[in-house]
Amino acid sequence: MERLIVFRHVRAIDPSSSLDAIIDVVIENDRIVRLGPNVGAEAAKADWAQVIAPPPGAWLLPGLVDLHAHLREPGQESKEDIRSGLGAAAAGGFTDVCAMPNTVPVNDSRMVTEAMLSRAHEVGGPRLHPIGAITMGQRGEALTEMGDLREAGAVAVSDDGRCVTSSSVMRRALEYASVFDMPVIQHAEDHALTEGSQMHEGSVSTKLGLRGWPRVAEDIIVARDLMLAEYTGARYHVAHASTEGTVRLLREAKSRGLRVSAEVTPHHLLLTHEAVGLYDTACKVNPPLREEQDVQALREGLADGTIDAVATDHAPHGILDKHCEFAEAKPGMIGLELCLPLLLGLVEQGALPLNRLVESLTHAPSSIARLPDKRIREGARADLVLVDPEERWTIEASRLRSKSKNTPFLGRNVKGRVKMTLVAGNIVFNGGS
């Protein structure tokens, strides 16, 4: 045996295994081998055992899975690269990160997918799962070789950052991707309705004199895509859902048994367009921050399972991308290290059941990306995150591992901290001080 790790008296929470109990968890090499009250006492005596006595009240959760991150490698390594991005992921409790293809060049080929994976293997830490483009160069025209992408290791396809607006391209994309059992992840934005837009179309955009992105630009694409998904029988997934309408459409589609899924970001669950204030570029993001009624609908949708997963849409940008006029600023905010602590705030307020939060960051995204299931049980792979739900800390740029610090949450006091992350029994993050 190479490795023996023993967690003593920790609250292990895994809703998909109906587990919520204070137990010991014993890990040998890459696997959980025993779990139960006091089962670690014996193993802890071995002189090679690494015994972990977590802070009182600490939680052990299955490793988190992010369906939507921008790691910027290849091409924009000054914003982030695979090493810093996976480092940030580990610090945020993520064991698996799906990387969007809007890199430079676009990940529309086996070559780019393979290069990203080989870089990730060199770096170690959380696993990287590339998402291939739907269309060549994300231009919305010719489909990529999805079979090649799949074979090289891509888990899904998306033109994220751009919408597939042509109904016929989308139809063919759904049909083609379904041959390889890959979900098609749509960035739902009717570009004809959002040209020149800077933020949500509403009272704040009017006051600031900025062109707005109306909700209907998202809803119209989601509605059409759901019809195409029904027609083709393919797997369809909505990226960063932001409107009340999207939630309503999804609820209706799911009630009829369609194979569709959706994700929501922490910022769309927590902020409205009011946060833009007087042109705060940190709050410029696509899709834009919306209104109270949308936030409410998204929270309810996540709580009742209409929205399956939470995804960060971690979108790092450099200082100059944000220190400029609002119209020039790049959209996006970082999220990997902030996701769990921010959303624990919603749990504390009673706005989201803890079980749903855990499920939406573990079991749900891993089943959408068809990754091995995240479970805390004997025989399962030891992908785990240790969280101190009581620790209070302040989000500060100097504490973040991401190369970029673009987030409107700097200065916010949060409660709950990731203390340790294990990927197949390897401790890839141990800190949180």
Ligand SMILES: NC(=O)N[C@@H](CC(=O)O)C(=O)O
């Ligand atoms: N979310 C964003 O505002 N930006 C993302 C692209 C995207 O997810 O649409 C980016 O790549 O920067």
Ligand SMILES: [Zn+2]
């Ligand atoms: Zn997007």
